[in-house]
Amino acid sequence: MTGKTHDLAAFTALALVFVSLPQTPTMSLATAITAFGANFVGGLFPDIDQPTSDLWDNFRLGPFIAKIICPALGGHRHISHSLIGLILIGALSKLLLTVIFSFILLDINVTVVWYCFMIGVISHIVMDLPTKAGVPLLWPFKCKFGIPPVKALRMDSGKFVENWIVFPSLAAFTVLLLYLHQSRVLEFIHQYWK
Ligand SMILES: [Zn+2]
Numbered sequence: 001m002t003g004k005t006h007d008l009a010a011f012t013a014l015a016l017v018f019v020s021l022p023q024t025p026t027m028s029l030a031t032a033i034t035a036f037g038a039n040f041v042g043g044l045f046p047d048i049d050q051p052t053s054d055l056w057d058n059f060r061l062g063p064f065i066a067k068i069i070c071p072a073l074g075g076h077r078h079i080s081h082s083l084i085g086l087i088l089i090g091a092l093s094k095l096l097l098t099v100i101f102s103f104i105l106l107d108i109n110v111t112v113v114w115y116c117f118m119i120g121v122i123s124h125i126v127m128d129l130p131t132k133a134g135v136p137l138l139w140p141f142k143c144k145f146g147i148p149p150v151k152a153l154r155m156d157s158g159k160f161v162e163n164w165i166v167f168p169s170l171a172a173f174t175v176l177l178l179y180l181h182q183s184r185v186l187e188f189i190h191q192y193w194k
Pocket of ligand 1: 001124
């Protein structure tokens with residue numbers, strides 16, 4: 001999948017979790033903004049092993065750093081798209097966020113930010129499942145998984161099916177989801193207009 005589909009999917013996953021919570025979550029505005037950003041980064045994060053990823057293009061020195069880091073991670077779609085990788089990303093990001101936000105005086109709930117980041121990361125791996133390349137969930141074992149299991153039935157990243165079916169469907173689904181739960185969305189927004 002391309003970066004834009006991954007970003008949208010991360011937001012869709014966040015919206016799904018948001019409407020599934022038993023209550024409308026309350027958090028500081030700083031937490032909400034940081035959590036949105038973390039979700040966006042999480043949606044692209046597993047492609048950290050791909051030098052051409054949109055993740056790297058977001059930073060000035062990104063493409064340069066990517067050339068050094070990507071070969072060290074074993075090439076595209078290896079550890080960063082696996083269950084072991086997911087646990088490692090989860091543990092390291094929690095540690096990193098805790099350290100970073102201990103220096104920042106803003107009222108930011110690290111747990112909320114971390115959850116939103118991980119929702120993005122998980123959505124990324126799920127969205128790579130229907131692509132031809134598949135996902136090495138059990139890395140370091142080489143077998144790759146996909147949905148459907150028959151590779152020929154899966155789609156090519158960035159081609160017609162993704163651009164004209166997956167992306168618009170995901171966008172429509174997200175809009176519909178938020179529309180159907182508009183009272184919750186408004187309740188969430190209203191906490192910042194007191
Ligand atoms: Zn990927």
